[in-house]
Structure formats: structure tokens, C-alpha cells
Amino acid sequence: MPEALPRLPGVDRGKDIICTCDGDLLHAYAGETVAAALLAAGRRTLRQSPRQDAKRGLFCAMGICFDCVMTIDGQTGVRACLTPVRDGMVIATR
Amino acid sequence: MHTELLVVGAGPAGLAAAIEASRAGVEVLVVDDNLQPGGQIYRQLPREFTDRGRGGSDFRNGRALIAEATAAGVKFKQGCTAWGMFEAGVMDVVDASGADRIQAARIVIAAGAHDRPVAVPGWTLPGVFTVGGAQALLKGQRILPGRRMLLAGVGPLLLVVASQLSKAGVEIVAVAEPASMWIGLNVLPALTREWPLLVDGLRYRSALLRQRVPWLSRRILTRIEGTEAVTAAVVCRVDQDWRPIPGSEQRFEVDAVAMGYGLLPSIELPRVCGCAVEYDGLARTWRPVRSARFESSVPGVFLVGDGAGVAGAIVAIEEGRVAGLTIARQLGKLRSGDAVQKAAPHLKRLAALDRVRHALDHAYALQPGLFELGGPETIVCRCEEVTFDDLEQAVQDGADSPTMLRSFTRCGMGPCQGRMCTASTAEWLATRTGRDTGSIPLPPAAPPAKPVVTLGALAAD
Numbered sequence: 001m002p003e004a005l006p007r008l009p010g011v012d013r014g015k016d017i018i019c020t021c022d023g024d025l026l027h028a029y030a031g032e033t034v035a036a037a038l039l040a041a042g043r044r045t046l047r048q049s050p051r052q053d054a055k056r057g058l059f060c061a062m063g064i065c066f067d068c069v070m071t072i073d074g075q076t077g078v079r080a081c082l083t084p085v086r087d088g089m090v091i092a093t094r
Numbered sequence: 095m096h097t098e099l100l101v102v103g104a105g106p107a108g109l110a111a112a113i114e115a116s117r118a119g120v121e122v123l124v125v126d127d128n129l130q131p132g133g134q135i136y137r138q139l140p141r142e143f144t145d146r147g148r149g150g151s152d153f154r155n156g157r158a159l160i161a162e163a164t165a166a167g168v169k170f171k172q173g174c175t176a177w178g179m180f181e182a183g184v185m186d187v188v189d190a191s192g193a194d195r196i197q198a199a200r201i202v203i204a205a206g207a208h209d210r211p212v213a214v215p216g217w218t219l220p221g222v223f224t225v226g227g228a229q230a231l232l233k234g235q236r237i238l239p240g241r242r243m244l245l246a247g248v249g250p251l252l253l254v255v256a257s258q259l260s261k262a263g264v265e266i267v268a269v270a271e272p273a274s275m276w277i278g279l280n281v282l283p284a285l286t287r288e289w290p291l292l293v294d295g296l297r298y299r300s301a302l303l304r305q306r307v308p309w310l311s312r313r314i315l316t317r318i319e320g321t322e323a324v325t326a327a328v329v330c331r332v333d334q335d336w337r338p339i340p341g342s343e344q345r346f347e348v349d350a351v352a353m354g355y356g357l358l359p360s361i362e363l364p365r366v367c368g369c370a371v372e373y374d375g376l377a378r379t380w381r382p383v384r385s386a387r388f389e390s391s392v393p394g395v396f397l398v399g400d401g402a403g404v405a406g407a408i409v410a411i412e413e414g415r416v417a418g419l420t421i422a423r424q425l426g427k428l429r430s431g432d433a434v435q436k437a438a439p440h441l442k443r444l445a446a447l448d449r450v451r452h453a454l455d456h457a458y459a460l461q462p463g464l465f466e467l468g469g470p471e472t473i474v475c476r477c478e479e480v481t482f483d484d485l486e487q488a489v490q491d492g493a494d495s496p497t498m499l500r501s502f503t504r505c506g507m508g509p510c511q512g513r514m515c516t517a518s519t520a521e522w523l524a525t526r527t528g529r530d531t532g533s534i535p536l537p538p539a540a541p542p543a544k545p546v547v548t549l550g551a552l553a554a555d
Contacts, residue, residue: 003241003349005237005238005239005240005241006237006238006241006263007236007237008232008236008237008238008262008263010145010146010147010236011139011143011144011145011146011236012143012144012146013142013143014140014142014143015142029142030140030142031139031140031141031142031143032140032235032237033235036231036235036237039231039237039239040237044220044221044322044323045220045322045323046220049218049479050479051478051479052479054218054479055219055220055322055323056218056220056476057219057220057221057222057323058220058223058227058231058239059222059223059224059227059476060208060209060223060224060226060227060514061223061224061226061227061228061230061231062134062208062226062227062230063127063128064208064510064513064514065211065224065476065510065513065514066477066508066509066510066545067218067476067477067510067514069509077509077545081227081230082128082129084129084140
């Protein structure tokens with residue numbers, strides 16, 4: 001797994017948020033998107049493609065490409081790049 | 095819901111239109127996809143973040159424009175997506191609370207633009223970003239997209255993002271740009287009347303020199319390697335047509351790649367509203383047809399900013415102001431003479447800026463080699479995982495238009511609604527069938543202009 005990506009200094013983030021991704025605890029800050037929190041935790045694969053079962057990650061990061069869609073709180077096809085993290089959120093790559 | 099003016103998009107163009115109309119006494123509502131106003135270039139931080147510094151100049155410019163709009167009495171509805179117009183002057187929107195229809199005497203669509211996707215082997219790997227995406231992550235989330243990156247593409251945004259990423263601490267191993275490094279000189283004459291733009295460009299160039307970022311001109315990204323995620327990127331020298339020169343490969347070990355070959359106007363919503371579009375051969379994009387005051391072919395619907403033809407934030411603001419003043423006049427809030435007088439300086443500046451845009455479009459004109467980088471196994475449609483080989487099969491089976499390629503292969507039928515593949519598919523089909531790209535028709539536009547099923551979830555709190 002590629003290493004975690006750094007959160008930049010110079011900005012105060014929101015309060016601590018705890019959620020889970022595929023059962024693993026994910027620590028994030030209020031205001032962060034699901035995609036950004038996962039990148040910061042070193043997780044680049046956000047889903048497996050349905051046909052080739054290939055790994056996909058964040059691409060356009062602005063809600064256009066729909067490549068970062070994940071299952072969030074039971075709802076499929078949610079864009080991780082636009083969705084803010086919330087306490088107790090259950091995130092899944094499938 | 096009723097309003098006198100509905101503005102779709104809270105980027106520079108939409109904000110400027112809203113400000114001018116509202117100041118003249120027009121009731122204005124702005125709806126915008128994102129949770130914060132500002133759009134892409136003027137992207138603001140999430141509400142929960144506090145910048146301890148001054149923020150970048152785009153951040154400050156955006157904040158000032160938003161404050162100006164709020165002071166002028168403009169109302170905002172964030173996290174709200176416009177997706178169709180079934181009745182003249184009535185826009186269908188959806189947000190976390192559900193669907194709504196907004197009736198407006200006039201509509202301004204300022205939908206913005208997104209990076210032109212170019213299919214190269216490996217471009218679907220995790221760790222590959224669009225240049226705009228890398229910037230969004232940096233500016234909007236303050237997280238680095240990678241530690242060691244290669245950037246590839248052309249255009250002003252590439253320069254800006256390379257400089258911003260380097261400054262933020264990313265080790266940039268190379269910036270590969272197939273255009274010549276002398277293009278800057280060709281743009282100079284057009285920039286004489288717009289010297290702040292020239293200063294900006296020089297500032298970014300000198301920053302990159304200072305940061306010792308290797309700028310590889312006349313090189314193109316030909317391949318991205320990795321199994322789980324990006325591990326390397328390969329660039330080649332190019333000939334005049336941007337075709338790779340054999341034997342000139344250079345391989346860089348990286349953990350992320352950002353690519354951006356200019357921007358494509360977001361014409362989906364205007365097309366769904368019935369606005370006519372035309373092909374711009376120089377920019378190699380479709381753009382809406384507009385009057386001199388930026389009214390579309392649909393009376394009462396105005397189109398401004400990059401969504402109507404990519405030219406950057408300054409042009410977007412000037413266009414927005416002209417549209418806002420024109421609408422105020424049409425609605426009887428400004429006397430004709432006053433509106434003309436107020437719009438005159440903006441139109442004059444737009445004429446000067448148009449020369450800059452034209453020079454840049456010439457300098458960065460995309461060459462055919464760019465669209466031949468994909469191999470048979472390379473995915474062109476990321477959503478439906480359609481490869482160039484699938485397109486080839488479809489052509490051999492008789493498909494000769496994007497619509498037929500869609501029905502044969504599902505290319506462009508996924509949730510991005512073709513935003514990632516329509517341009518590449520058209521370029522490929524043009525080459526394959528010996529036609530001009532402009533003669534390849536766009537697939538028909540149908541509502542919703544964006545998939546609406548997941549929107550409730552994205553903004554729910």
C-alpha cells in the first residue's frame with residue numbers, strides 16, 4: 001500500500017471524526033471529504049471496477065468523473081470526492 | 095419557487111452576473127452543485143476549516159466576490175444541482191431536501207469546465223489525477239495528491255498547478271509538455287494590453303525555475319505503470335504532430351501523476367435546455383452559440399464563463415457582468431442608456447482578452463498524436479470499461495457515429511454521462527474513419543444533465 005499522504009499545515013481542520021472503511025477505523029476531521037480522508041490514511045483504492053475488477057481511485061476530485069463512487073452508509077454510487085465525512089459513517093469499497 | 099433571475103453556478107462568471115443584476119434591483123437566486131460557493135478556480139475551504147494564513151490569491155479573490163454578492167442581496171442555494179428544463183423558464187433542481195422547480199424570468203448558466211481527459215495506457219490506476227483534481231485536493235482539502243509526482247499536459251493550468259504543488263512540498267520529477275517551450279513568446283504581443291496576466295505567467299515560470307522543477311518541452315506522457323497504484327510514468331520526445339519518437343523513452347518512478355490537456359466547457363446543461371452548440375476547431379471543443387451579450391439560442395437563457403468557451407476567470411467575470419447588466423435592462427431595472435454605458439468598459443476589456451485567448455489557443459493547439467496514445471487494451475470509457483479495441487470491433491460491425499458506438503459498446507453510457515470519453519471517442523472515430531473531428535456529431539443530450547439519484551446522499555447532513 002502506498003504511504004499515507006500528508007495533511008498540510010497552516011489550516012485548522014474541524015473536530016475529530018471517526019468512521020470506518022471496510023471495517024477499518026478511519027480517523028478524519030470535519031470538513032474533509034471521504035476521498036481526502038482515505039488518501040490521508042494511505043488508502044488509494046476507492047473501488048474495484050465491475051468488469052475487469054481493476055482498482056480505481058480519485059481522478060477528477062470535483063464530482064465529474066464518478067470514478068470515486070463508494071458505498072456510504074449503505075447507499076451505493078456515492079461520490080467520495082464530494083461527500084464530507086461524518087461521525088460513525090460506514091464506508092465500503094464495494 | 096419563483097425568482098427574477100436564476101443563476102446556475104457560483105464560480106466567477108455566475109457570481110459576477112448575480113452581483114450586477116442584483117445591484118440593479120433584480121431578485122437573484124444562485125444554485126450551485128458544491129457545498130461552498132466559489133467554483134473551481136475560486137475554490138473556498140470547507141466551512142469547518144480555518145486558514146491560519148492569508149490563503150492564495152484565488153482564494154482571496156473568490157472570498158471577496160462572494161462577499162460582494164452577499165452584500166448585493168444575492169441568495170445562495172448550495173449543494174443544489176440543476177438538471178433539466180422541460181418548460182421554458184422553469185429549471186428542475188435537486189438537493190438534499192428533494193426535487194424542486196424554479197421559475198425564473200431569466201436564467202444564467204455558468205457551468206464551468208473540466209480537464210480534457212486523454213486516454214493513455216495506465217490512466218485508470220489509483221494515483222492518476224487530472225491537473226484540476228490535484229489542484230482541488232490541494233486547495234480545497236489541503237492534502238497532497240502524492241509525494242513524488244510527474245505532471246503532463248499543456249496550458250496555463252499545468253503551469254499554475256506545477257508551481258502550487260511544488261511549493262506545497264511535492265517533489266515534481268518532471269513536467270512533460272508536448273508543446274514547444276517558445277510558445278510563451280508567441281503569446282507576448284497579445285499580452286501587452288493585459289500585462290497582469292503576463293506578470294502572472296512569468297511569476298509562475300520563475301517560481302518553477304527557483305524550485306528547480308524540470309520542465310520537459312516537446313515530451314509527451316505515453317504510459318503510466320503500476321498494478322495496485324501508480325509506480326512509474328514514461329515520457330517520450332515528440333515530433334511536430336506530437337507523435338512519440340521511438341527510442342526517446344524516459345521513465346520516472348513516481349507515486350502519482352497529474353494530467354491536463356486544457357479544459358472542456360461543461361455544455362451538458364445548456365444542451366439539455368435546448369441551447370445550440372458549435373464546434374471550435376482551434377480549441378477542439380464544442381461550445382454554445384451566443385449573442386454579443388451572451389444570450390444563447392434559447393431566449394432568456396444566458397451562458398457565461400468557461401462553460402461557454404474556456405478563457406479563464408477574468409474573462410468569466412467580465413462576461414458575467416455584461417450578462418447581469420443586460421438582464422437588468424431586459425427586466426426594466428436599468429435604463430437602456432445606463433446599461434450600455436455600464437457594460438462598455440467590460441466589453442472593451444473582453445475584446446482585448448479575446449486576443450489573449452486566441453493566441454493561447456494557437457500556442458497550445460492540440461496535435462493528432464495526443465489522441466493516438468491508447469493501445470487496443472487501453473480503456474477509453476472509464477465508467478463502462480470500454481477499450482479502443484471494443485470501439486474498433488463496433489466500427490467493423492458497422493458503427494459510424496458516437497450514438498452507434500454507444501449502443502454497440504455502452505461507451506459513454508455510465509454515470510459520468512460521457513464527460514470522460516466523448517471528446518476522446520470523437521477524436522478516435524474521426525481518425526479511424528478519415529473525417530474531421532468537427533463533423534463527428536455529439537450524441538443527443540437528454541436530461542438529467544447530471545445523474546440525480548445519488549445527489550441526496552452527497553449533500554445530506
